[in-house]
Amino acid sequence: MFVRFCILFMLLTAAMSASFAHDAAPEARSPKRVISDSIRPRTPGRFTPDSARISNPEARERNRRLYDSIRSKTDRRRVPRLLYQLLFVRPVRDTTNSGRVIDESRMLAPYEGRTIGEIAIDRRQVFDADGNWLERTGNKLHVLTRERVIRRDLLFRTGDRLDPQLIVRNKQLLRSRSYIADVDIAVEPDSLDTTRVNLRITTRDSWTISADGALHSEGRTMVGLSDANIFGWGNSLKLMTNFSREDFSYGGNMVEYQIPNLLGTFYTAEMTAGRDFYNSTFEIDMRREFLRPTDYELGIAYSNDKAKRYLIETDTSALVKQQDFDLWGGYSHFLPSLRSSIYVTGRYNYRRFSLRPEVRADYNPALHGQDILLMGAGFYRERFYTANMMYGFGTREYLAAGYKAELTGGYSWGEFEDNMYLGMTYQAGGFLSIGYLMGGFTLGSYINLPNGMWRRSAVDVDLRWFSNLFMLRRSRIREFLSLNYTQGWNRLTGNDECIRFTDENGLQALKEHFTGTNRLILNTETVLFTPYQPLGFRIALFGFADFGLIGYSPNIFKNEFYTSFGLGIRLRNERLVFNTIQIRLGMALGKSGLVESEYFRLSNASRLEQYRYRPTRPEIVAFE
Structure with a gap:
């Protein structure tokens, strides 16, 4: 792969100077956003x-x-x-x-x-x-x-x-x-x-056969081979072998198998089993999701896992062996007068630990055994629109517009105490004159019934937007913005009772770990889709600037401030076997100056998960 990339890069460099002046394709009209009522005839x-x-x-x-x-x-x-x-x-x-x-x-x-x-x-x-x-x-x-x-x-x-x-x-x-x-x-x-x-x-x-690999800590190495369409059946199989880079000792195998539509019932069946040195797993689940406005969902899952878990507050790792059983279901009915569906969902979760660090009533609550029963009810609407040049270079992309409003309630029978749970969720999004805008929040808390105290409360607010395409001479520009605010209060101590910057909600070029109970993240990215196609390449340039506040003060602006910024290039040629190649340069700063940064990264650009508004099984509000 490295040799192929080097040859490709040399060919590109040699041709760019001669091709940039000639390969621009003039536009017939300004690419303003249009909701089309008709379709072009096809051959x-x-x-x-x-x-x-x-x-x-x-x-x-x-x-x-x-x-x-x-x-x-x-x-x-x-x-x-x-x-x-x-x-x-x-x-x-x-x-x-x-x-x-x-x-x-x-x-x-x-x-x-x-x-x-x-x-x-x-x-x-x-x-x-x-x-x-x-x-x-x-x-x-x-x-x-x-x-x-x-x-x-x-x-x-x-x-x-x-x-x-x-x-x-x-x-x-x-x-x-x-x-x-x-x-x-x-x-x-x-x-x-x-x-x-x-x-x-x-x-x-699609071409579905691929190889995979990963370098983990402590010298652990994984190599894998997968096929997402076994014998043309649509089923996927992935085999992984683990060994030590230091002495090439054998660390075990892992196997993953998925059937995306079992016997035409629209149930997805998955199984994962194997061992990775001291980690081991056995997971099996079968689920059906909402597909139509009037529909039902049903799922059952069991897992028995042993894995080393990172404990944020103590900055250490410990082995945790956990057993889970999940059962959930729901029904939705379309109401023509509201052009929306009303739905109800329910879930039962059983969780037990046979190996874990120290726990107490007020310490490491994420490692407490519990049985929890949750119920959800609400309204939702979801409709798909077709567009492109959002996350790809021109491939057809489907984005959902709609909303979801849900109330969640339940009861938890815990290892040390019983609690009631209340939560609410609202999300809405769609295409406006300024682009695509999506916003939502999730709020939830446990309530101790004997004393009425609210415990382990959390709120998570998300705002995401990307602009219409703008013209800069013969190039197209799209601006992306995402804002996330997460706060916890009445939290206990121990594992999962504080948060840090993550891959999803974090700073792109920051490598250090910082913790708190209050976090605000603003991510911005400007993407310029150039008209140049030297050697058939499509070229997109991007620049990003991320800003973050994190700490333990309830006043978010009194917490520590960090920022990262940089630029990069994405290359895509439909003639080539490779996926999109992304080269990114960046650095991160804090109040006191430079912090540990990921200055350079070469990778395949990952495709982001599209926004959805359909209901899922009831969840406890995430604090991560």
């Missing part, structure tokens, strides 16, 4: 996701001639030919679509209520059939997802009435599968019956 028989092509045909032709020249020259000798086939794959259509936000359900509105007739499935391989040697070899090694696997993920059947929002929801579900790269559902009026429509579902597979 029949071709896999064409909703997208716009590069508007400059001369730039496309120059790129084609450049690649044809490189290929013809490398074909003359064996080693250059192998390098070309190793590094380059065939291009796919540009899918940037100028950052438009599309309500696909409106496009299907003319067909609402018609009877669904024939449902045809057209499955496509990872690469085009007429690709280079590497692509053809990849297609031969890849087992195409079986048709029945696609059909079992459909939320509709022949004879059903067409529901536009259900079609869009189904596209989002299919796109969420790790073995599916893209999906299109075309609605075709029946030529013989005006009350019927036929559906053609076109899917393109």
Whole structure:
């Protein structure tokens, strides 16, 4: 991988100076946000996701001639030919679509209520059939997802009435599968019956075989191999072997197996088992989530784990052996008058410890055994919109708009005392004239019934926003912002009774650990999607600035202040086998100056979890 990256970087560096002045694609119009009521006609028989092509045909032709020249020259000798086939794959259509936000359900509105007739499935391989040697070899090694696997993920059947929002929801579900790269559902009026429509579902597979590795503390090393589409069934299998880097002693194996849709019931079944030196685990669960506005959820899970846990307050680690049993369920019903669903959920959790550090009634409450019964009730609405150039470079992305309002209550039978629990959650988000805005809060507390004292209370507030796309000459800019505020009061002492900066709520370039019961984080990032495509690369530049306050004072502004800032570049070429390459430079500062920082990081850019508003099993408010 390192050699391939070095060769790729040299090719890019050599071509950038000659290509930047010529590869810009002029825009036909300003890419303001538009809610589209119609869809562009597609070419029949071709896999064409909703997208716009590069508007400059001369730039496309120059790129084609450049690649044809490189290929013809490398074909003359064996080693250059192998390098070309190793590094380059065939291009796919540009899918940037100028950052438009599309309500696909409106496009299907003319067909609402018609009877669904024939449902045809057209499955496509990872690469085009007429690709280079590497692509053809990849297609031969890849087992195409079986048709029945696609059909079992459909939320509709022949004879059903067409529901536009259900079609869009189904596209989002299919796109969420790790073995599916893209999906299109075309609605075709029946030529013989005006009350019927036929559906053609076109899917393109993802490359699902991958290797993994990790370097842990104390010399522990993990290497793994996984396939997210075993025999084309849609099931995933991951095998991991652990050994010591110091003496290569054997540390045990781990296996993970998942069935995302068991026998077409929409139940997900997962199993994890194995040993990693002194850590061991056995976990098994089966669950079904809310998929439609009127639906049900049901789940059961059991785990028996032994792992070394980091204890924040004492800055030490200790082995903890924990046994958990979870059972939950819920039902939702759609109310047309409110255009929302009302729902109720319930959960029972059993937790016991057979190995742990010292515990007392007021010490290490997270390590106390308990039985807890929780009930939740509320309203929610969720609708998907299609857009791009948010977290990717142009791939189709589905973002939910809607809200969720929930009240939670329950009772805990604890090892040392019994408590009542009360909590509430509210989240709302959607596309506005200023971009996408999402906000919410979760508040919860235990209540000691004999004395009425509120114990282990916590509040968590989140605000996330990203702007519309703005033009800077021929580049596009999007601004991202997230704000998190977490506070705990009447907390006890010991494990999980204080918080620190985390990967999700923290400063990107900060490496040191700081603790408190009060934390405020502001993360900002500016991403510039450049129009330049030297050697077919899409280039995005980004800069970030993070600000954080953390400490034990109830007044957040009296706590310690830290900041980190930096910049980086993300590279993506649809011709290459690699994922997006991210190079980041940064540093962190405190009130007294420079603190321990992660100055440089080279990684594959991770895709963030999309915001969702559907209900889940009732939870205790997180304090982490």
